[in-house]
Amino acid sequence: MILYSGHEEEDAHHTEGVAFMLSHEAQNALISWEAAGPRIIYASFKTKKENIKLNIIQCYAPTNDKDEQTKEDFYNKLQTLCDKLKEKDMTILMGDLNAKIGSDNSGYEEVMGRQGLGKMNENGEMLADFCAFNNMIIGGSMFPHRRIHKATWVSPDHRTENQIDHICIGRKFRRSMHDVRVQRGADAASDHHLVLARMKMKLKKREVKKSTRTQYNVDFLKDRLTTETFRLTVRNKYEALQDLLDEGNMDIDTQWQQIKKMWTSTCSEVLGKKKYQQKDWISADTLNKVQVRKEKKGAINNSRTRAAKATAQEEYTEANRAVKNSVKTDKANFIEDLAKEAEDASAQGNMKQLYEITRKLAGKYKRTDRPIKDKNGNVLTSDEDQLKRWREHFEELLSRPPPQNPPDITPAEEVLQINCERPSKAEIEKAIHHMKRGKASGPDKIPAEAIKADIETSTEILHDLLGKIWEQEEIPTEWKEGYLVKLPKKGDMQDCNNYRGIMLLSVPGKVLNRVILDILKTGVDAKLRDHQAGFRKDRSCIDQIATLRIIVEQSMEWDSSLYINCVDYEKAFDSLDRDTLWKLLQHYGIPNKLISLIRNSYEDMTCRVIHAGQLTDSFMGKTGVRQGCLLSPFLFLLAIDWIMKKTTKYRRNGIQWTPWSQLEDLDFADDLALLSHSHQQMQEKTEQLNTVSTQLGLNINRSKTRIMKANTKNNNPITMKGEPLEETDSFTYLGSTINKHGGTAEDVKARIQKARVAFIMLRTIWRAKQIKTNTKLRIFNSNVKAVLLYGSETWRSTQKTLKRIQTFINKCLRRILHLKWTDKISNTTLWKITKQLPIETEIKKRKWRWIGHTLRKPPNTITRQAITWNPPGKRRRGRPRNTWQRDTEKETKEMGYTRREMEKMATDRKRWRSLVDGLCSQRANRHK
Known part of the structure; x- marks a missing residue:
């Protein structure tokens, strides 16, 4: 049987057209098929897997030299067809796509492998984007074959071969595709070869292990009555405990265990333990409705008469309707809350949190319980062996040998004038307010929500405990224990080195650390170098990116030689020598009381790794600062500050910054960019930095450290310990691409790619009918547009780059609104509907807002x-x-102003805001 789809006109040319040729088996399994024009045909088949169909789309795409509109029309029709198909079914897209995908899968790692042929063309990029948006993979790029088994088309002169025919499959069914290759022996009198996919329809099941760690239903505290019950229970238990505390004969550990028991027992009684199959966003009200529905179901089963059964069935139907409506409301509220979190993260420029929220919205999480390899590269399959390997890995990482030549660091002559009296209730209350909800609890199982449920009582409870800790300078033993959560990075996920650990610590212990941090920040910040912007008030990544980009651009314009060394440390937070760290605290004038408290929190520190819901045996953590502790960034900044002061002291190896000073470097935490005018200066600075860093236990990662040169004919490499460092024409600094020529086109291209990935990850949000359009647009603005425009304050805008950005945004907005090519909605109308500014205006607004912030410094x-x-x-x-x-x-x-007038105007925030709004309004009007 042949199923055909072609031109509908009788006098149409014999061009295009697509078809299926079905075997007898396929005919018997055929459910339905649809002719979708001369370029697309679709058929659906039954499979042996119950409730799963096989959908096959055969298509013929326009050639690469066709106009843009023709290509867009084709992919819009293809997308319309795919939107009708269910995600639970197996979908295969195949045919002559006229798309060269190449072997470079950068930016499309989840769509294609590196086994493609040639170099990606425009059609190839459109196919890859389509597959990414529809969660499909390109089969021919995944399997290694000889070149003759990859090329699907041969030119008429038999000299040129390309891979332009493809078979794609949904990612969910990736394991069902065993091979894709060309069968050259098939004779069909065509310049195309037959492409064959070897398939297996049976799906593989995967068991999901349950975690053994205790978690409580803290979401129940969103209910007012539950919160009130929780508060009352905690108060009653604390009043009973107060009599024992008043006797004053408890040591710190015993007192803490009594307080811990009070909180955990209240959580267990009022909130109950969390069931892991339950979605985080399901409310207590919905769970109550589920219980009511369950009771109605029991009433049906227990009915003895038809009338009673009919009545029970009606009640059950009503209860079921209530559950469904409540679930829809909960899901909508969950999306709204995440949208609000994303907006806050975007406003703060917190790209890390924004990325986490995007993954949460997309429901996309990387598995961290997969099999791993031992040191010899052998795969470990049993949980017991994997637990031992994870313990071994982190124990080695956190127990590094001390530096061979530790520095001689002298204490400060004068101690900082910092208040070291025991914490007041106001300080503790402020620290509790700063605790974030939704974070995993530590070994004590006490969630932040439990402490924040009744801040007044929690302050009263912790005031006495923290006061005793402060006076005796002793930390509860349990606060020194941490659970390590593995977070995957890039690379082979079976290699333990491609993970980093975040430590889950006691929440009450974090309250103490917050109090200490608030005391230290103000006094010590004035002693830090202005070059450092990490974890400091009124400083940001954009400040450093803008400064570095201006330095490169102006150096190119003035033909001034420039050397930049982008330094990368190896496991920096885990390598810092603690004995040296305590000396640094004294060197910066921190009072002994605070040093003793911080030091005692690290003494006898123990760790356990969480893997597959289980905990490894305990081990000691002897080096580094705890990732996840509020004090760690502050402590690490002191180390980096001392290193850079020591590296640049008595030397002038920077770039000329003012007539009387030089700029040696730009820092954001451990992301360092060393600056020099000459090869000799950069060589000396690099060697000195390496020497000083090793004294504190930090090692520079030679393989990831990059040198960039501009306006110099010196080809000699910068070396470290005699080994040359890699040179590059561009590098990524704090998420932005810095190019030796000072341009921003490369950075814009990278931002569009990252935004495209974020947009595709959220495709379930864009398709969801129950989510309001306004909510979708808020998520787009915060999770996609914020990624796209990160660092745009520092861009030099050109019409070409602005057009690329605007085209991407318009395409995204049309997909969100489900606008088809036949709707004929202009871009101006689109912006009005979605309340978007033209991208040129948007970038100007961000830029001048940042300039105003900078001019106020x-x-x-x-x-x-x-x-x-x-x-x-x-x-x-x-x-x-x-x-x-x-x-x-x-x-x-x-705008009609001079530079000095602008500087004066920036001091008036309200006037500056009016200036920026006025500028943007004028530019917006030009687009109308």
Whole structure:
């Protein structure tokens, strides 16, 4: 049997057309088929797997030289067809796609392998985007074969071969595809070879292990009555405990165990233990309705008469309807809450949290309980062997040998004037308010929600305990224990080195750390170098990115030589030597009381790794700072600050920044960018940094450290311990791509790719009918657009880059609104419907908002000085390139102001906000 779809017109040319040729077995399994024009045909078949159909789409895509509209029309029709298919069914897309996908799968790792042929063309990119959005993979790119078994088309002169015919399958059924290759022997009098896929329809089941760790239903505290019951129970138990505490004969560990028992028993009684098959977003009200429905079902089964059974059935139907409506409401509220979190993260520029929220919205999580390899590369399959390997890995990581040549660090002559009296109730209450909800509890099983349920009582409980800890300078033993959660990075997921650990610690212990941190931050911050922007108030990644980009652009314009060393440390947080760290605390003038408290929290610290819901045996953590502890970033900044002061002291190896000073480096935590004008200066600085770093236990990762040179003819490599460091024309710094020529086109391309990945990850959100369009647009703005425009404050805008960004946004918005090519909605109308500004306006708004923030800083800060910085040198002949500074000067003149007037205006926040809004309004009007 042949199923055919072609031109409908009788006098149409004999072009295009697609078809199926069915065997007898396929005929018997055929359910339905649909002709979707001369380029697409679809058929559905039964499979031996119950309730799962096989959907096959055969298509013929326009060639690569066709106009953009023709290609868009084809993929829009294809997308419309795919939207009708159910995700639980197996879907195969195949045919002549006229798409070269190539062997480079950068940015499309989840769509294709590296076994493709040639180099990706425009059609190949459109196919890859389509597969990514529909969660499919390109089969021919996954299986290694000889070139003759990859090429699907041969030119008429038999000289050119390309791989343009493909078979794609849904990712869920990836294991059902065993091979894809060309069968050259099939004779069909065509310039195309037959492409064959070897399939197995049977699906593989995967067992999901349940975690053995105790968690409580903290979401029940969203219910007002449950919260009130919880508060009352805690107060009653604390009043009973108060009599024992008043006797004053308890040591700290005993007192803590009594307090812990009070909280955990209340959680168990009022909230109950969490069932892991339950969704996080299901409310207590819904679970109550489920219980009511269960009782109604029992009433049906126990009915003895038809009338009673009919009545019970009606009640059950009503209860079931109530459950469904309640679940829909919960899901909508959950999405709304995540959208609000994403908006907050976007406003704060917290890209890490934004990425986590995107994964949560997409329901996409990387498995961390997969089989791993031992040191010899052998795969470990049993849980027992895997637990031993994880313990071995982290014990070695956190128990590194001390530095061979520790530094001689002298204490400060004067101690900082910091209040070291026992914490007040106001300080403890403030610390509790700062605790974040929704975070996993530590070994004591006490969630933050339990402490925040009644902040007044919790403050009263912790005030006495923390006061005793403060006076005796002793930390409860359980607060020194941590559970390590493995977080995957890039690379082979069977290699333990491609994971990093985050430690789950006691929440009451975090309250103490917050109190200490709040005391230290103000006093110590003034002692830190201005070069460091990590974990400090009123400083951001954008400040450092903008400064570095301006340095590169101005160096190119003034023909000034520039060397940049982007330094990467190996396991920095886990390697810091603690004995040296305690000396550093004294060196910065921190009082002994606070040093003793911090030091005691690290003494005899123990760790256990969580794997497959189980815990490894306990082991000691002897080096590094605890990732997950509130104090760790602060402690690490002291180490980096001392290293850079020691590296640059008595030396002038930086770039000329002002007539009387040099800029040696730009830092954000351990992301360092060393700056120099000459090869000798950079060589000396690199060697000195390496020497000083090793004294504190930190090792520079030679394989990831990059050197970038500009305006220099010196080809000699920068070396470290005699080994040359890799040179590059561009590198990624704090998430932005820095190019030696100072351009932003490469960064824009990278941001579009990252935003595309985020948009595709959220495809279930865009397709969901129960989610409001306004909510979808809020998620798009915070989770996709924020990723797209990260660092845009530092871009020098061109019409070409603006057009690329605007095209991507328009395409996303049309998919969110499910607009088809036949709807004929203009871009202006689209922006009005979705309440979007033209991208040029959006970028200007972000840029000038950041400029205002920068101009309000003191005149001697590095970021403010960068806005007007020029290096020593001479401009090259010819028309100067466009730069960020030149763009800014031009826009300032267009607004009718001078630079000094702008600086004065920035001090008035309200006036500056009006200025930015007015500028954006004028530019928005130009697009209408």
